[in-house]
Amino acid sequence: MDEEKNTITLHPVHGANGHLGYCPGCEQPSGELMFLGIANTVFVCEQCGTKLLSEEMPKEECPTCGSTQYRVDHELGTGETIPGSLCKTCREKLEHEEKLLKEGGIYFRCLTCNQKGIITDKEVCDKVREKSGITEGPVGVEFEEDCPFCIQRKQDPESN
Ligand SMILES: [Zn+2]
Ligand SMILES: [Zn+2]
Ligand SMILES: [Zn+2]
Numbered sequence: 001m002d003e004e005k006n007t008i009t010l011h012p013v014h015g016a017n018g019h020l021g022y023c024p025g026c027e028q029p030s031g032e033l034m035f036l037g038i039a040n041t042v043f044v045c046e047q048c049g050t051k052l053l054s055e056e057m058p059k060e061e062c063p064t065c066g067s068t069q070y071r072v073d074h075e076l077g078t079g080e081t082i083p084g085s086l087c088k089t090c091r092e093k094l095e096h097e098e099k100l101l102k103e104g105g106i107y108f109r110c111l112t113c114n115q116k117g118i119i120t121d122k123e124v125c126d127k128v129r130e131k132s133g134i135t136e137g138p139v140g141v142e143f144e145e146d147c148p149f150c151i152q153r154k155q156d157p158e159s160n
Contacts, residue, residue: 008037009055019076021084024051025093030084042073042082049114051083107140110147 011017017040021032038055045052047067052058058070076082086094097118101107105120106128119125119141128141143150 008035008039011036011038011040014040014078017076019080019082022081023085023087023090024083025086025090028087029081030087032084034082034084036076036082040076042076043070044073045070053082101138107138108143109140110143110149112144112147113150113153115147115149 017036045062046069048065050064105118
């Protein structure tokens with residue numbers, strides 16, 4: 001009946017293999033039902049931790065960071081939720097971030113706590129751009145020790 005449903009290969013045990021989705025941004029249920037068929041293994045990008053569902057080791061580039069190095073995380077269990085599309089809140093957050101980037105903000109990522117975000121402080125941005133030699137377009141900075149989130153966590157280990 002439904003053309004799209006015919007494009008998946010049925011899993012020998014789980015059949016159409018329906019799983020409910022969650023938002024990959026905040027991990028709240030997204031209300032989607034997705035049919036995976038034989039794509040029943042969770043792979044994790046070695047570089048950024050993005051999860052992909054596939055039958056075998058993915059060959060495509062990671063949608064988040066472009067890496068092609070993955071490791072097997074686990075076989076999906078029955079009733080396990082899977083990463084779906086971004087919820088409204090996260091989508092709005094993403095749009096907001098894109099706007100900040102357009103206005104000259106820069107990405108940051110902490111190598112210790114994996115916190116990601118955008119810096120809009122003009123002074124900091126100018127310094128990073130000067131250092132990297134990139135005056136336009138996306139620029140990123142990576143923290144190792146001086147990450148404000150790590151510092152905050154150390155001061156207040158109960159939060160998070
Ligand atoms: Zn979300
Ligand atoms: Zn990645
Ligand atoms: Zn950190």
